[in-house]
Amino acid sequence: MTKPILEVKDLSVRFFLEKEKVLLPALNQISFHVNNNEVLGIVGESGSGKSITLLSILGLLQANPGIISGEILFNANEANINTLEDISSHIEIENFEKADEKITKKTNTWNKLHASRYKKILGNQVSMVFQNPRLAFNPYYSIGKQISESILLHQPNTDKESAKKTAIDWLKRVKMEAPELRYNNNPYGLSGGLCQRAMIAMALASEPSLLVADEPTTGLDTTIQGDILTLLEEIRIQQKLSMIIVSHDFNVMHRLANRVLVYYNGFIIEEGNTNNILDYTSDEHHPYTSLLLNTEFNQHVDVINKTKDTDNSQSKSFFNQCPYYNNCLKVTPEISNKCQSSIPPLLPLHDSHKIRCWRFEK
Amino acid sequence: MRKNNTYVSERSKLSLKYWFDITVIIYCLVVLGSVVIAYTITTFELVAFDYDEMDFDAILSPPLSAGHILGTDYLGRDLFSRLLLGTQAYLVPGIMAVSIAIFFGSLLGGLTVFGSKSAKKVIKISTDLLQTMPRLVLLLLVVAIFEANIYYIMLVVGITNIPTIADLISRRIDILRDKSFIEASIANGTPKYTLIVKHILWYNCRILLIGQAALGMAEAILMETSLSYLGFGVQEPTPSWGNMVQSGTNYLLQGNLWSSTIPALAIMFVLLAFYLVSEVIIKRIDRSPD
Amino acid sequence: MIFRAGILKPISKTLFKEFFSSVFIIILLSMIIFFLVYISPGESLLQEYLLNLGGNEEEFSENSGPINIHQAYFSWLFASMSGNFGVSNSNGLPVLGQVLEFTANTLYLTFSALLISLCITLPVVMITVSNTFPTLSRFTNILIRLLSFLPLFWVAYILIYISTSVFDYYPLATDYEEITASQFILPVILLCLGSGVLVEIVQQLTYEIKRVLNEEYILCARAKGASVFKHLFKEGIAFPLLNLLSNRIAYLFGATIIIEQIFGWPGIGRLLWQATQDRDIPLLLCAVIICACVIRLSHFIARLIYVLINPRASHE
Numbered sequence: 001m002t003k004p005i006l007e008v009k010d011l012s013v014r015f016f017l018e019k020e021k022v023l024l025p026a027l028n029q030i031s032f033h034v035n036n037n038e039v040l041g042i043v044g045e046s047g048s049g050k051s052i053t054l055l056s057i058l059g060l061l062q063a064n065p066g067i068i069s070g071e072i073l074f075n076a077n078e079a080n081i082n083t084l085e086d087i088s089s090h091i092e093i094e095n096f097e098k099a100d101e102k103i104t105k106k107t108n109t110w111n112k113l114h115a116s117r118y119k120k121i122l123g124n125q126v127s128m129v130f131q132n133p134r135l136a137f138n139p140y141y142s143i144g145k146q147i148s149e150s151i152l153l154h155q156p157n158t159d160k161e162s163a164k165k166t167a168i169d170w171l172k173r174v175k176m177e178a179p180e181l182r183y184n185n186n187p188y189g190l191s192g193g194l195c196q197r198a199m200i201a202m203a204l205a206s207e208p209s210l211l212v213a214d215e216p217t218t219g220l221d222t223t224i225q226g227d228i229l230t231l232l233e234e235i236r237i238q239q240k241l242s243m244i245i246v247s248h249d250f251n252v253m254h255r256l257a258n259r260v261l262v263y264y265n266g267f268i269i270e271e272g273n274t275n276n277i278l279d280y281t282s283d284e285h286h287p288y289t290s291l292l293l294n295t296e297f298n299q300h301v302d303v304i305n306k307t308k309d310t311d312n313s314q315s316k317s318f319f320n321q322c323p324y325y326n327n328c329l330k331v332t333p334e335i336s337n338k339c340q341s342s343i344p345p346l347l348p349l350h351d352s353h354k355i356r357c358w359r360f361e362k
Numbered sequence: 363m364r365k366n367n368t369y370v371s372e373r374s375k376l377s378l379k380y381w382f383d384i385t386v387i388i389y390c391l392v393v394l395g396s397v398v399i400a401y402t403i404t405t406f407e408l409v410a411f412d413y414d415e416m417d418f419d420a421i422l423s424p425p426l427s428a429g430h431i432l433g434t435d436y437l438g439r440d441l442f443s444r445l446l447l448g449t450q451a452y453l454v455p456g457i458m459a460v461s462i463a464i465f466f467g468s469l470l471g472g473l474t475v476f477g478s479k480s481a482k483k484v485i486k487i488s489t490d491l492l493q494t495m496p497r498l499v500l501l502l503l504v505v506a507i508f509e510a511n512i513y514y515i516m517l518v519v520g521i522t523n524i525p526t527i528a529d530l531i532s533r534r535i536d537i538l539r540d541k542s543f544i545e546a547s548i549a550n551g552t553p554k555y556t557l558i559v560k561h562i563l564w565y566n567c568r569i570l571l572i573g574q575a576a577l578g579m580a581e582a583i584l585m586e587t588s589l590s591y592l593g594f595g596v597q598e599p600t601p602s603w604g605n606m607v608q609s610g611t612n613y614l615l616q617g618n619l620w621s622s623t624i625p626a627l628a629i630m631f632v633l634l635a636f637y638l639v640s641e642v643i644i645k646r647i648d649r650s651p652d
Numbered sequence: 653m654i655f656r657a658g659i660l661k662p663i664s665k666t667l668f669k670e671f672f673s674s675v676f677i678i679i680l681l682s683m684i685i686f687f688l689v690y691i692s693p694g695e696s697l698l699q700e701y702l703l704n705l706g707g708n709e710e711e712f713s714e715n716s717g718p719i720n721i722h723q724a725y726f727s728w729l730f731a732s733m734s735g736n737f738g739v740s741n742s743n744g745l746p747v748l749g750q751v752l753e754f755t756a757n758t759l760y761l762t763f764s765a766l767l768i769s770l771c772i773t774l775p776v777v778m779i780t781v782s783n784t785f786p787t788l789s790r791f792t793n794i795l796i797r798l799l800s801f802l803p804l805f806w807v808a809y810i811l812i813y814i815s816t817s818v819f820d821y822y823p824l825a826t827d828y829e830e831i832t833a834s835q836f837i838l839p840v841i842l843l844c845l846g847s848g849v850l851v852e853i854v855q856q857l858t859y860e861i862k863r864v865l866n867e868e869y870i871l872c873a874r875a876k877g878a879s880v881f882k883h884l885f886k887e888g889i890a891f892p893l894l895n896l897l898s899n900r901i902a903y904l905f906g907a908t909i910i911i912e913q914i915f916g917w918p919g920i921g922r923l924l925w926q927a928t929q930d931r932d933i934p935l936l937l938c939a940v941i942i943c944a945c946v947i948r949l950s951h952f953i954a955r956l957i958y959v960l961i962n963p964r965a966s967h968e
Contacts (some may be wrong), residue, residue: 058875060871060874060875119877122874122875122876122877123875123876123877124877127875127876128872128875128876130868130871130872130875132868135867135868135869136868136869136871136872137869137872138869138872138873138883139869139887139964140886140887140961140962140963140964142963149876149878150876150877150878153876153877153878154877186963186964188964202876203876206876206877486673487673487676487677487680490673490677490951491677491680491681491684493899493902493947493951494677494678494681494902494944494947494948495681495684495902495940495944496902496905496906496924496940496943496944496947497902497903497906498906498907498909498921498924498925499906499924499928499940499943502924502925502928503685503688503689503692503928504688506692506693506928507688507691507692507693525899526899529895529899533895537863569859570859573855573859577848577851577852577855580800580801580848580851581848584801584803584804584846584848587803587804587805587806588803588804588805588907588909588910591803591805591910591913592909592910592913592925604803607803607805607806608805610806611805611806611809614806614809614810614813615809615812615813615816617813617817619813622806622809623806626802626803626806629801629802629803630798630801630802633797633801634794634797634798634801637797637801
């Protein structure tokens with residue numbers, strides 16, 4: 001069996017809110033892997049930590065204290081390049097309450113160390129497609145220049161002329177009309193769809209083995225969404241890419257993903273093959289996933305009546321109960337005690353389907 | 363880690379940064395407080411300071427000499443009382459200059475973006491005109507035509523500062539226009555006045571404006587000292603820190619350092635306090651991710 | 653390649669627009685200055701000056717009573733447009749040549765000061781923004797402010813005092829023809845410190861860079877492994893600097909008066925001051941106009957560079 005192209009183990013991220021003096025848990029013990037030639041989808045509501053996962057994978061998370069534990073391994077055989085060493089040696093997690101400044105300092109130094117390691121990774125092995133291509137392109141350079149810049153950065157033996165040729169070639173491959181003219185266009189002169197195509201071209205131009213896409217179709221109209229998805233699919237097959245695609249849209253998952261993770265509030269609550277996850281007739285789902293699936297596929301279901309009245313005033317500690325307990329409609333009296341007192345682990349159901357819910361404990 | 367349910371952390375009381383912040387705040391309070399006290403005492407003559415009494419036995423005496431805490435100047439006048447009285451020359455006129463610059467600057471800055479086309483043109487030309495004029499020449503001419511009154515000087519300083527602030531504000535609004543909250547609040551039916559004053563100037567430009575206010579205060583006070591050097595500032599025998607430094611420097615090259623150094627340092631400390639206050643305020647209200 | 657397709661049109665448009673607005677502003681300015689001179693005491697001097705210009709003598713002859721302001725202004729304007737700014741009241745030489753020479757001296761001083769202040773401030777800003785040494789950056793920031801908050805001429809005197817008493821060297825420009833490097837250094841350093849250039853550059857640039865660093869395209873540049881500095885440069889550094897420097901030149905022209913006065917530097921600031929002191933009207937008018945031209949020119953160049961490097965400018 002080949003080793004996975006990316007492996008994330010026990011990734012936890014915290015944000016320190018200086019005014020409230022609260023440590024906000026953003027990601028909790030996230031573990032997953034992406035195999036060669038596989039598309040991993042991440043679904044979840046906004047604020048559930050999808051984008052934070054991507055940013056931490058790319059080492060772009062700029063927060064205090066940020067990543068507090070975990071390992072991110074690219075191409076396990078060259079693991080040492082980017083292993084997050086045991087961070088607890090850098091940061092004493094137990095002392096969070098007392099010495100936040102120490103932590104800030106230590107995470108700062110650690111982040112710098114980390115950034116120097118990432119230089120070899122970014123662009124060469126992994127590149128990212130951003131959600132809002134208009135903001136993600138530098139408005140003061142033409143898109144062609146920005147594409148050839150990423151070619152020049154990652155293929156040191158090319159000269160400017162051939163980089164320009166390759167960039168135009170890439171623009172052609174993402175199906176831009178008149179690529180020679182578009183080369184000189186500035187991002188604000190392009191429509192959203194064209195900009196997203198250019199963004200994909202830029203991400204792929206450095207020829208990475210893993211493409212990370214953060215909601216690539218959000219903010220585009222439906223026909224263009226379809227085009228972009230087709231394009232991503234085609235190019236993925238051509239380039240033999242692995243991909244992580246983040247979206248809140250099940251259609252995207254259906255079109256592209258092989259496996260899907262469902263996020264809720266910084267936890268992975270369900271994990272499995274696309275067929276299993278998207279099977280809305282089945283009952284073997286986390287209650288949150290079934291709610292999502294129902295709203296997506298059985299639109300006649302009245303969602304509002306189906307959610308429980310949340311009583312936040314009584315909500316207990318974040319880590320002492322199931323993260324979905326307050327909204328859960330499927331709590332049975334037998335397990336209710338368990339739900340209230342501990343976080344369920346990801347319980348395996350069958351082959352690769354795992355659910356974080358006590359109902360599926362055998 | 364998981365058993366912890368209170369994820370509240372306290373600022374370490376012993377850290378260097380904490381003490382640094384405390385020192386800064388105490389410093390600002392002490393300096394600005396004493397300026398205000400000096401101003402009220404001298405304005406309402408609560409304590410009589412004889413700033414003009416000449417002590418010919420103690421000309422140019424160093425600080426801590428008998429009867430004179432901070433020493434005396436070239437006529438034997440007590441530097442401490444002159445320093446206290448000197449606050450009168452600055453405080454109100456300086457604040458006047460700053461408020462003129464900030465009020466009209468933000469007004470014009472807002473108008474360059476939201477005003478009608480002809481208003482924009484008029485504003486552009488008038489700000490350009492103010493920027494083109496060498497400021498000290500204008501000051502010298504005004505002083506020559508009217509008189510060397512601190513209020514005239516500060517009026518000119520305030521007016522000549524308008525273009526800088528107008529420029530800053532209009533550039534800031536230009537940047538904000540890319541973000542869609544302006545269109546959103548127009549669509550919400552927010553009146554234009556509320557939009558400009560509250561959403562743009564208050565929420566988005568206050569950091570800039572507070573920084574500029576501290577700088578403007580510094581510029582106004584330093585401008586008066588510069589004019590004092592040329593002999594156009596506050597006129598003797600009325601003391602101002604500017605003319606105190608100026609009269610002191612005449613004796614500096616002979617080695618009498620104190621009579622000019624003390625007012626010069628006073629200027630520096632007060633301006634530093636203004637700057638630090640602005641920094642503290644900015645830190646308190648700055649919500650943007652650093 | 654700097655020249656993009658279709659760049660010539662916005663450039664020529666800018667050139668055209670800026671040129672005419674500059675001419676308009678300079679004429680307006682001359683009116684204001686002329687008016688201020690007219691209402692300032694010493695009216696007979698103006699009359700004498702206009703006589704010396706070689707205008708029709710009947711019009712401004714001494715016995716025809718007080719002169720009319722618009723008549724006087726237009727006769728001055730036409731004379732000066734043909735390059736005849738008259739002769740100085742105090743030394744009888746043509747003022748234009750004098751003013752140009754002194755302006756060149758001041759520009760020499762001003763540009764060196766701007767250059768040095770850039771060399772000082774850019775590292776400070778970079779340290780502050782990169783947050784590598786937070787304590788160091790805080791102290792350098794405060795130090796720069798401390799130095800800028802001191803009265804300029806006091807610092808000058810202190811430096812002269814140190815130079816004479818410690819190094820036994822008197823750093824004044826006594827010979828106008830030959831100004832040595834050592835005579836040049838002190839004024840330039842003082843001009844950096846005392847004119848608020850340092851504080852303003854540090855404050856504005858730090859603010860702008862921090863703002864741009866939060867933009868999404870910087871994150872994107874990081875994600876593709878490109879240099880952040882390169883992507884930051886135009887919006888975060890070049891545009892604010894262009895603006896700051898072109899605005900500061902006007903201010904520096906004022907601030908030089910004191911430096912030139914202390915160090916005996918033959919510059920335009922000192923000339924202006926003496927002209928106001930002596931009521932040397934031809935000299936004053938000519939110097940103000942030349943100053944205004946230099947300031948407009950610097951704005952003009954800044955604007956041109958802005959249009960050249962910002963592709964969006966042509967859309968504005």
